[in-house]
Amino acid sequence: MKKRLVIAGVSVCGLVAVLLYVVFSSTARDATFEILQVQHGPISEILAETGTIQFVRTVMVKPTVSGEVRHIYADVGDRVSADDVLAVIEPDPSQSLQLSRQRARVDGARIDLSERAMNFERKRELYERSLISSEEFDQARIAHTRARHDLDMAELELQILELKVNVEVDSNKTHGAVRVLSPLDGIVIARAVEEGEVVASGTSSYTGGTEMFRIGDPDRMIVKSAVGETDAGRVRSGQEVWIRVDAYPDATYRGRVERVAPVGVRRPGSTLVTFDTEIVISDPSKELQQGMSCDIDIVVEKNDHSVLVPVSSVMEMVDYRGAFIEQNDPALTGSAPVKRHMVYRCTSADPELPKCPEAYLESSVVEIGIESTENVEILSGIEPGAHIARDARAVHAALNAKHP
Numbered sequence: 001m002k003k004r005l006v007i008a009g010v011s012v013c014g015l016v017a018v019l020l021y022v023v024f025s026s027t028a029r030d031a032t033f034e035i036l037q038v039q040h041g042p043i044s045e046i047l048a049e050t051g052t053i054q055f056v057r058t059v060m061v062k063p064t065v066s067g068e069v070r071h072i073y074a075d076v077g078d079r080v081s082a083d084d085v086l087a088v089i090e091p092d093p094s095q096s097l098q099l100s101r102q103r104a105r106v107d108g109a110r111i112d113l114s115e116r117a118m119n120f121e122r123k124r125e126l127y128e129r130s131l132i133s134s135e136e137f138d139q140a141r142i143a144h145t146r147a148r149h150d151l152d153m154a155e156l157e158l159q160i161l162e163l164k165v166n167v168e169v170d171s172n173k174t175h176g177a178v179r180v181l182s183p184l185d186g187i188v189i190a191r192a193v194e195e196g197e198v199v200a201s202g203t204s205s206y207t208g209g210t211e212m213f214r215i216g217d218p219d220r221m222i223v224k225s226a227v228g229e230t231d232a233g234r235v236r237s238g239q240e241v242w243i244r245v246d247a248y249p250d251a252t253y254r255g256r257v258e259r260v261a262p263v264g265v266r267r268p269g270s271t272l273v274t275f276d277t278e279i280v281i282s283d284p285s286k287e288l289q290q291g292m293s294c295d296i297d298i299v300v301e302k303n304d305h306s307v308l309v310p311v312s313s314v315m316e317m318v319d320y321r322g323a324f325i326e327q328n329d330p331a332l333t334g335s336a337p338v339k340r341h342m343v344y345r346c347t348s349a350d351p352e353l354p355k356c357p358e359a360y361l362e363s364s365v366v367e368i369g370i371e372s373t374e375n376v377e378i379l380s381g382i383e384p385g386a387h388i389a390r391d392a393r394a395v396h397a398a399l400n401a402k403h404p
Contacts, residue, residue: 050294
């Protein structure tokens with residue numbers, strides 16, 4: 001009886017072992033991997049950077065005369081038009097004296113012309129009656145002409161001086177306040193003076209004059225960015241750029257690369273060399289303001305009709321003595337291998353199935369082009385419509401485990 005029980009137990013154990021072997025060997029033999037179909041589609045290689053929004057054109061407004069600020073009519077954030085009065089300055093005594101002297105010179109030239117004109121008329125009458133010589137008449141005529149030219153020149157100099165300082169002439173024409181005018185249509189982005197302050201002329205001061213206002217043109221805005229030297233060679237004028245501002249995360253603005261500096265700059269305290277890059281915003285909005293931080297995506301390369309596969313389906317291998325091995329293989333020590341890219345193609349009779357048996361997966365060397373964070377462009381080695389493994393590394397690991 002005991003012998004029968006022992007024999008039965010041994011038989012059961014053997015049967016279980018056989019079943020386990022069949023199950024595991026079948027599982028190993030029938031391992032399948034998810035596949036996908038190679039498709040056509042657009043792909044872009046993006047260079048992600050950060051930058052700051054700035055106006056293309058900003059103008060510093062300085063007074064044309066020295067003096068005391070009497071009134072201020074514009075403040076930061078105000079929109080102004082060209083020739084709008086930003087402030088009024090009371091000229092200092094020397095500036096007022098210069099204007100007064102020029103006006104006095106005009107008055108003197110006007111009086112002199114009047115005297116010369118009367119003298120010329122008298123000489124004409126005498127000459128016509130043959131009471132004076134032609135030489136004396138010519139002298140009177142020349143003096144009259146010279147006096148008229150002197151008055152024209154004095155009036156022109158006064159006009160230039162008054163236009164230069166934007167003076168407001170008072171009723172007595174003695175001296176007037178000087179207007180500080182806006183040189184362009186734009187937004188006041190800075191104001192550096194208060195009423196009562198004394199400012200220096202921007203045309204005669206050795207220090208360059210006092211900056212009163214700074215005005216920016218909002219119709220043209222740029223993003224200034226610093227591109228690292230490893231990427232600067234791929235950035236060119238005209239490339240498309242997508243801009244996202246931290247203040248408006250849901251909005252995206254279009255732009256293009258305008259200029260890449262020809263000389264790199266090493267920032268203080270850093271060993272990294274960067275190249276200043278300017279990006280023109282194609283669709284500037286009133287929401288955008290100077291100094292805003294933004295993220296930019298520079299479209300380094302683009303193809304709207306490429307053969308695409310997911311990044312996970314392509315594996316970078318090394319061609320080492322005719323065999324494809326991974327880059328971290330110990331056999332590569334001290335050698336100069338050639339890098340290749342590989343996908344696993346499904347050769348099953350029914351490729352429409354969602355998964356492909358391991359036995360029907362074959363490696364294919366491919367040439368790649370543009371790489372994005374999600375997809376890879378295939379230039380050669382596989383055609384659209386083919387079915388490949390979604391996870392090339394998983395297939396490679398399984399094959400290596402089965403056939404080390």
